[in-house]
Every structure is written in structure tokens, then in C-alpha cells.
Amino acid sequence: MGTQQYSINRKNIQESYHQIHTEKAQVELPIILLEKLILSGALPGNECRCLDDAARKTLWQSLLQSSLQGEQPLCR
Secondary structure, three states: OOHHHHHHHHHHHHHHHHHHHHOOOOOOOOHHHHHHHHHHOOOOHHHOOOOOHHHHHHHHHHHHHHHHOOOOOOOO
16 A cells, blocks of 8 residues: 555545544433433533423433532533
């Protein structure tokens, strides 16, 4: 494999990696599962975007609940 071909393949791999890790997926979850994900820290509050009213309410209640319990902040 020549140097130029290696460089092109490396660039394609980097572009593919960047595209995969920057694309977004919109999902629908039961409220109780959303609450559990937030409270466990598996889903940080700052990663939540474009929330509907139910999700926004769940996010804020979960953040308030965790802060009252003295846990680590879930919204970094």
C-alpha cells in the first residue's frame, strides 16, 4: 500500500468515525425509564435536547431529586 493510498484510507476512516459519533438519534422512552437513566447517571442531563413537556418535567424532577439526595450533579 502506497503512502498516498494509506493517507486516503486513514482520512476515510476518520471521516466515518466522526460521522458515526456526531449523528443523532431521536427515541421515545417510557417516562419511568428516562427517569431511571437520568438518576443512574447513564444519561447526563446535558445530553438531552429537544425535549417534549413530559421529558422536560422528568429531567427537572430527576435533577432536583438527585440534588436533594446529595448525589453527584447529573448535568455537567
